[in-house]
Amino acid sequence: MAELQQRLDEFKKTFESGAPPYNAPHEAIETMHRATAELKATGIEGRSLKAGDPAPGFTLFNQDHVQVASSDLLRQGPLVISFFRGHW
Amino acid sequence: MELEALQQIHSDVRALGAEIVVLTPELERYTRALHKKLNLTFDILTDLHLNVASQFRLVFTLPDYLRDLYKSFGSTLDRFHDEPEYRLPVPARYVVDKLGTIRSADVNADYTVRSEPSETVKQLQRLVGSQ
Numbered sequence: 001m002a003e004l005q006q007r008l009d010e011f012k013k014t015f016e017s018g019a020p021p022y023n024a025p026h027e028a029i030e031t032m033h034r035a036t037a038e039l040k041a042t043g044i045e046g047r048s049l050k051a052g053d054p055a056p057g058f059t060l061f062n063q064d065h066v067q068v069a070s071s072d073l074l075r076q077g078p079l080v081i082s083f084f085r086g087h088w
Numbered sequence: 089m090e091l092e093a094l095q096q097i098h099s100d101v102r103a104l105g106a107e108i109v110v111l112t113p114e115l116e117r118y119t120r121a122l123h124k125k126l127n128l129t130f131d132i133l134t135d136l137h138l139n140v141a142s143q144f145r146l147v148f149t150l151p152d153y154l155r156d157l158y159k160s161f162g163s164t165l166d167r168f169h170d171e172p173e174y175r176l177p178v179p180a181r182y183v184v185d186k187l188g189t190i191r192s193a194d195v196n197a198d199y200t201v202r203s204e205p206s207e208t209v210k211q212l213q214r215l216v217g218s219q
Contacts, residue, residue, distance in 0.1 A: 085199070
């Protein structure tokens with residue numbers, strides 16, 4: 001399978017071409033570009049936690065309504081934490 | 089695509105004694121469906137009202153004009169997240185060591201740019217090798 005960034009680039013190209021299956025209007029694409037540029041300009045990337053910072057702990061419900069604690073996972077080994085905006 | 093890519097490295101991550109979790113503001117009824125659809129072997133955790141993402145300082149509010157655009161596509165965050173304010177996390181991937189210290193942070197406000205999961209595996213290899 002292709003690398004992740006390559007697949008993202010292909011998706012972006014298809015989406016921004018305005019072709020099916022997305023049929024994205026030109027104005028919508030412009031709006032999304034504007035929003036991304038504005039978000040970058042807020043400096044949010046620079047303010048977020050960085051290497052060397054302590055990671056906040058958490059206890060949250062998983063997809064099966066079972067509580068999962070980061071402290072339990074870290075007892076086993078290192079942890080990859082991915083923040084995902086959702087599938088919508 | 090991020091989730092499928094993480095699924096591909098999950099066995100390598102496990103072999104290194106490490107684990108993956110995904111945090112999303114989506115409610116459990118949506119994470120359950122997504123987890124099943126993608127056949128994931130790691131957990132998706134519901135970060136209700138972005139409490140954890142806020143502590144990582146990753147939260148932003150969608151501008152009104154973008155909210156209106158997404159609504160026109162039929163996407164309503166208040167339904168998926170119980171989140172009337174339309175806040176979201178910036179896409180981010182962290183590697184945390186056993187002591188709870190962040191060892192790498194990949195944060196990008198442009199959600200069409202992501203670092204390769206293979207890089208995350210390499211970071212874990214260096215981390216495990218140094219302990």
